[in-house]
Amino acid sequence: MGEATRHDVGEVLIVTGMSGAGRSTAANSLEDLDWYVVDNLPPQMLKPLLDLTELAGGVLPRVAVVVDVRGRDLFSDLPDAMRALRERRQIRVMFLDASDEVLVRRFEAVRRPHPLQGEGTILDGIRRERARLAAVREDADVIIDTSSYNIHQLATKVADLFTEEGTARHTLTLQSFGFKYGLPPDADLVADMRFLPNPFWDERLRPFTGEDAEVREYVLAQTGAAEFLEAYSAALRPVLEGYQRENKSHSVVAVGCTGGKHRSVVMVRELAERLGAVPGVAVRVTHRDLGRE
Structure with a gap:
């Protein structure tokens, strides 16, 4: 009698498929989604890895393992290893594929040999790999044909499949700053609040900052x-939606005033309230120069 299937542990995803079909891109996309990714793991190490994730409890809630023919002769054990794992644990298998013509083009573009071509051609290697992977492909839960995808489209596809419902696809940092201290070097977009009167020149407001109700009002x-x-919130909405489609996971919108203590701080807070409602976007607020003298 085999072990009962475990349902009280984290997700495990096996990423495999044809060389050149986009395994590295898929793995990077999963890592951006906070999966713990293990690359080029021999099938014989899958069981010890699962044992480790069970011992770790919630520390490793989602684990993705990239397994492929770089393991050479060890790879032949993958179908048996997958079947054994399914008997004790819920796992999913994602298989990445592409047409022979596209795979040949990709190998030629990077000027690298196929790992199984030996003394033959790239196409010989691809055909050998297809034969080895036939049983694995047949047992896969998700098959993605990447023939018509570029790396950004593939990353978006993986994110669509494996992002948990309600999880942010894009993190927006809204940062206030003072122009007199220089532009933030990592800003994707910059807005200038110096078109508004400066509270600094009001002696009653000068001691306060944009965090205080008096300045905000x-x-x-x-x-x-x-x-x-x-207007700016409305303009940023399609930008943030486009960032998600293009799989850009982070952006910084900098909002400046003269010293970074009054106008920019207020406007960043207000923008955060409005943009926090954009689906798939998590908003964080930082004030670069608020503590400067």
């Missing part, structure tokens, strides 16, 4: 403030 009452917030 003053800034938002100025002509153009509300119009900017609505």
Whole structure:
């Protein structure tokens, strides 16, 4: 009698398929989704790895293992290893494939031999690999034909398949800063709040920052403030949606004023409230220059 299948442990995904079909791209996409990725693992090591994930409990909730013909003779044990694992654990297998013509083109583009071609041609290696992988492909849960995909489209496809419902696909950092201290070097987009009156010149408001209600009320009452917030939020929505389609997982929108203490701080907070409602986007707020003297 075999062991009962475990349902109380984290997910395990085996990533395999044809050389040149995009395993590395798929693995990188999974890593961006916070999967723990193990590359080029011999099939014989799958069981010890699963034992480790069970001992680790919630520390490794989602594990992806890339297994392929780089393991040479060890790879022949993969079908048996997969069947044995399915008897004790819920696992999924993702198989990446592409047409022979496309695979040949990709190997020629990077000027590398196929791992199984030996003294033959790239096509000889591809045919040998297909024969070895036939049983694995037949037992796969997900098959992705990448013939018509570029690396960005494949990464997006993997993200669509393996992103948990409700999980953010894109992290947006909204950062306030002061122009007098220089532009943030990692900003993707920059907005300038110096079109609004500066609270610094109001002696009553000077001791406060954009985190205080007095400054917030003053800034938002100025002509153009509300119009900017609505228009800029609306303009950023399609950008953030496009970033998700293009699998760009992080971006930084910098919002500046003279010293980075009043106007930019208020507007970053207001933008965060509006953009936090964009599906698939997690918003974080930072204030680069708020603590400067």
